[in-house]
Amino acid sequence: MSKPRIAIVGAGLGGIAAALLLRQEGFESTLYEQAPAFSRLGAGIHVGPNVMKIMRRLGLEQRMEVMGSHPDFWHSRNWNDGALLSEIPLGDYARKTYGAAxxxxxxxxxxxLMVDAVPSGGIQYDKRLTAIDDSGQEVLLRFADGTTAKADIVIGADGVNSVMREHMLGAEAPRYTGYVAHRAVFPASALAKYNMAFDPCVKWWSEDRHMMVYFVTEKQDEYYYVTGVPQAEWDMSKAWVQSSQEEMYEAFAGYHPMVQSLIDACSDITKWPLLERDPLPLWSRGRLVMLGDACHPMKPHMAQGAAMAIEDAAMLARCFKEVGAEDFETTFALYRANRIERASRxxxxxxxxxxLRENEDPGWVFGYDVFNVPLIEPARVAA
Ligand SMILES: Cc1cc2nc3c(=O)[nH]c(=O)nc-3n(C[C@H](O)[C@H](O)[C@H](O)COP(=O)(O)OP(=O)(O)OC[C@H]3O[C@@H](n4cnc5c(N)ncnc54)[C@H](O)[C@@H]3O)c2cc1C
Known part of the structure; x- marks a missing residue:
């Protein structure tokens, strides 16, 4: 198998990272994505130094640097009086201490940015995987449009409702956690009238809910909030629904005036269910292997879900380089051994x-360097 046919199902952040990182190690792949196209979904994301080191390896670090906001701190504040609960240094401190921004x-x-880095034709859109036939010699992927594709190795990066996971472990819906996340992105200029000093990166906490708020552009001209709010039920047939300012005012009644201003500033709010699974013991079977949310979906409360998917991709590529594609079972065992403990934690x-609700050292998350961490032998990790 000098040139294995590698199929990656799902062109989210994890799937694309896998394609780009494998390419750097000399392994070409094809991404199969169910969406007909991607749009600029209204959401922000934290990108920690652990991910920026991977972006550096991909030659995309500088383009990320000029794309995003660079907060000097992560602040946590008490819900009603705004008292500081924690102040976690980022900015220059992160560069010096963790090795990246x-x-x-x-x-x-x-x-x-990730999509643009994939060579032309590397992503096949409108390809919803519906079935997998693994003969032992090769894998046949069947798509909703009636087409098929053959591969020697298949990487399942198809998110929380993974068809790959279902094929490997049987049908089991992810668990609804009883929490939803409201999300809104809006021009920061909408906040000028309140004459308040909004933090570049802050999480407002009360006992059963929170609101995380940060800028999403280098110029700090777009602001974003994302919540965690209890809601007893969710209709699992829906990926998200529209929310409203009325709902937000009710959910955050009594919160600090700054939070009220944020709600006031934007009427276009979406609401998403927070889903999770327990850590999976099985990450691969035969020619199939999983990464990211397909394997370990989690609540977003460390802002590290995509980071774990991208780290998985980097470790998988590193293991391919180390072992090769011929002995893919050893490659996959090495990959799992070197990811399961961290992803589960x-x-x-x-x-x-x-x-980060209270001051704590985030070094074990941000300081991690997937390319230089010593590899653990599979035999040393529980099956
Ligand atoms: C409210 C919220 C806030 C978050 N904030 C952060 C944050 O700040 N930082 C962070 O690191 N993470 C964050 N996360 C987590 C993060 O979004 C996920 O962990 C991450 O997107 C997982 O990446 P992935 O590539 O594994 O899966 P996904 O991003 O879900 O990508 C899966 C891809 O597979 C495609 N697909 C699915 N099924 C099929 C199929 N059958 N056939 C073909 N294609 C298919 C999908 O269309 C999609 O493009 C947040 C999550 C939520 C819900």
Whole structure:
């Protein structure tokens, strides 16, 4: 298998990162994406130094640097009086201490940068995977449009409702956590009239809910909030629904005037269910392997879900380089051994929603360098 046919299902941040990083190691792949096209979805995303080191390897670090906001701190504040609960240094401190910048960006801009880095024809759109036949010798992928594709190795990067996961482990819907996230992106100019000093990156906390707020552009001209709010039920047939300012005022009644101003500033608000699974013991079977949300979906409360998908991609590429594609079972075992502990720990802390609420050292997350961390032998990790 000197030139294996590698199929990647899903062109989210994890799938594209896998394609780009594998390419750097000499392995070509094809991405199959269900969406007919991508749009600039209204959402932000934190990009920590652990991810920026991977962007550096891809030659995309500088383009990220000028795309995103560079907060000097992550602040946590008490819900009603705004008292500071924590102040986590980022900015220059992050560069010196963790080896790269800490950014907050527009998710659509970040994704588009990754899409643009894929060689022409590398993403096949409108290809919704519906079935997988693994003969042992090769894998046949079947898509909703009636077409098929053959591959030697298939990487499942198809997100929280993964068809790959279902094929490998049986049908089981992800768990609705009883929490929703409201999201809104709006021009920062809408805040000028309130005459308040809005933090570049802040999380407002009360006992059962929160609101995370940050800029998503370098010029700090677009602001974003994302919440975590209890809601007993969710219609699992819907990926998201429209929300409203009325709903937000009710959910955040009594919160600080700054939070009220944020709600006042934007009427276009969406609402998403927060889904998760318990850590999976099985990451690969035969010629199939998973990464990112397909494998370990989590609550977004460490802002590290996409980061874990991108780190998975980098470690998978590193293991391909180390072992090769011929002995893919050893490659996949090495990959799992070197990812499962970290991804499961991040899943757990995200679930608990305690991250950076009080001053703590985030070095184990931000300081991680997927390319230089010593590799663990699979035999040393529980099956
Ligand atoms: C409210 C919220 C806020 C978040 N904030 C952050 C943050 O600040 N930082 C962070 O790192 N993470 C954050 N996350 C988590 C992050 O969004 C996910 O962990 C991340 O997107 C996972 O990447 P992925 O590539 O594994 O999956 P996805 O991004 O879900 O991509 C999967 C891709 O596969 C495609 N696909 C699905 N099924 C099929 C199929 N059958 N056939 C073909 N294609 C298919 C999808 O269309 C999609 O393009 C947040 C999540 C939420 C809900």
């Amino acid at each position: 800490y950014l907050t960006v527009h998710r659509g801009d970040f994704h588009q 991040v899943q757990k802390v995200s679930h608990d929603n305690t991250w």
